[in-house]
Amino acid sequence: MTPILTAFKHSPDRGQGLARDMRVRWALEELGVxxxxxLLSFExxxxxxxxxxxxxxxxxxxxDGExxxxxxxxxxxHLAEQHLGLLPDDASARMRAITWMFAALNTVEPPIVERSMAWVLEREQPWYAQRLVMLDERVRRLLGELSARLGDAPWLDGDFSAGDLLMVSVLLRLQSSGIxxxxxxxxxYIARATERPAYQRAFAAQLAVFQNQ
Amino acid sequence: MTPILTAFKHSPDRGQGLARDMRVRWALEELGVxxxxxLLSFExxxxxxxxxxxxxxxxxxxxDGExxxxxxxxxxxHLAEQHLGLLPDDASARMRAITWMFAALNTVEPPIVERSMAWVLEREQPWYAQRLVMLDERVRRLLGELSARLGDAPWLDGDFSAGDLLMVSVLLRLQSSGIxxxxxxxxxYIARATERPAYQRAFAAQLAVFQNQ
Known part of the structure; x- marks a missing residue:
């Protein structure tokens, strides 16, 4: 059975690839699945x-039927465990890649989402400018630490992994900010990741949903 | 080699068990490791x-040496994969438990942390009361959905798992709010989890750090 992914029928970002189905599409493309x-409406x-x-x-x-x-x-x-290509074979290296998955989602993404949500929900409020300074400071601190760790390496730990896929997906949410x-x-790092053919195919697929409307 | 965990030398929550070492201590106790x-200072x-x-x-x-x-x-x-007790054997049930781990950390925790951080950083600001209404609304929506899913079941999916351990750890951050x-x-659900002897041992161990200062 061909796996079925759900995604937004009406993309809130109008096809910029920031909805969370994009991460899964990208993984599926990297793994050749x-x-x-x-597609689902908000209702x-x-x-x-x-x-x-x-x-x-x-x-x-x-x-996927199972x-x-x-x-x-x-x-x-789940996909990275089922198919070769997004997690190393070595047990320690595999666990370090999974650590970067959690770091992307539990350490780096929350302040980035909080910043985006402030724009969505609070940009007309008198306090927005003052809060944005604080939110940007927190995001910059994280990016500085991430940048220091990455250094000259192409990817976070060895080959491109599910950890890089999620980290780049999270960082892309900052794209419009210029930070x-x-x-x-x-x-x-983001350019290197988004030039991958699998990313390009996934991006085109999610954009097509919006363009076909 | 006995595994080594790092934790705060000076607990910001004064031993309430909300620092993130508590989750790992609890897992170690559940698994008998x-x-x-x-202990590390902020510096x-x-x-x-x-x-x-x-x-x-x-x-x-x-x-842990490796x-x-x-x-x-x-x-x-990692601990749940190394030792029996926090993940089911069946492959699908195992992956569903891992899904709850991600749900706890990437869906439920961020709005709860945002709410706590607003208290820490913004409670003296003129906008705090107005933002708190919005933050509470978001947290309540999530809790309503989580409560509906849990229903009459003791745990999120079958036996107590690493998913419950993380979900309860995240929910405990709301304790002082009364929500x-x-x-x-x-x-x-929280009472059932925190009555577990492993939770009690982990809680006592993190509290001892603070009491011994």
Missing amino acids: AYDVH EMKQPAHLARHPFGQIPTYE IVLFESGAIVL VDEYPVLAA | AYDVH EMKQPAHLARHPFGQIPTYE IVLFESGAIVL VDEYPVLAA
């Missing part, structure tokens, strides 16, 4: 049929 | 020796 996409996401797949009524979910999963991080890990450009090491 | 703790956390372990200069880290890991989620997953008490299903 064909997939189908089931459909909160209906019982989808809540059975995803308790928080979000996208993406993943079904399993129904939610959470993009878990889906990427990443202050960190040339990270800008080059 | 003895461990040593290396030591940002020194090269610790940055080599943890690129973001945080706690906890975990070293591997050095950071990120509490990754460490708990969880609005969701009796979740209050009972």
Whole structure:
């Protein structure tokens, strides 16, 4: 059975590739796994049929006949465990790559999302400018530390892994802010990752959903 | 070699068990693994020796002679893969438990941390009350969805797993707010988890660090 991914019927970012289905599409493309996409409206996401797949009524979910999963991080890990290409064979190196997956999602992404959400929800508020300074400072501290760790290496730990895939996906959420450009090491890292043919195919696939509307 | 965990020398929460070493201590206790703790001051956390372990200069880290890991989620997953007791044997059930780990850390924790950080950083600001309403609304929506999914079950999916361990750890960060008490299903879930002897031992161990100062 071809795996089925759920994604937004009406992309909130209008095809910029920032929705979380993009991470899973990218992993599927890196691993050479064909997939189908089931598009959901915001209303459909909160209906019982989808809540059975995803308790928080979000996208993406993943079904392959054997399993129904939610959470993009878990889906990427599942795919990386099922197919060769996104996790090293060596047990320690594999666990270090998985550590970078958690770092992307639990350390780096939350302040970046908080910054984006402030723009969405609070940009008309009188306090927005003052909060943005604080939010930017926190993001810059993380980017400085990440940049220092990456240094001259092409990827976070050895070959490109699911850890890089998630880290780059998270950093891309900052793209419109221009902040990443202050960190040339990270800008080059993102460029290196997004030039990968698998990223390009995944990006085109999610953009097509929007262009076809 | 006995594994070594790093933790705060000066606990910001004064031993309430909310620092992220607690999750790893709890997992170690559930699995019956003895461990040593290396306490670090905030200054030591940002020194090269610790940055080599943890690129973001945080706690906890975990070293067992074979591997050095950071990120509490990754460490708990590593331990759950090395020892029986926190992940089911069945491949699909194992992956569903891991999905709950990611859900705890990437979906449920960020809005809870944002709420706590607002109290720490913004409670003196004129906008705090207005933002808190918005932050509480987001947290309540998530708790409502989580409560609906849990329903009458004792744990999120089958037996107690690393997913429950992380979800309860995350929910405990709301304890002082009283919000969880609005969701009796979740209050009972937290009580069930924190009554476990392994949780009690881990809690006592982290509290002892503070009491001995």
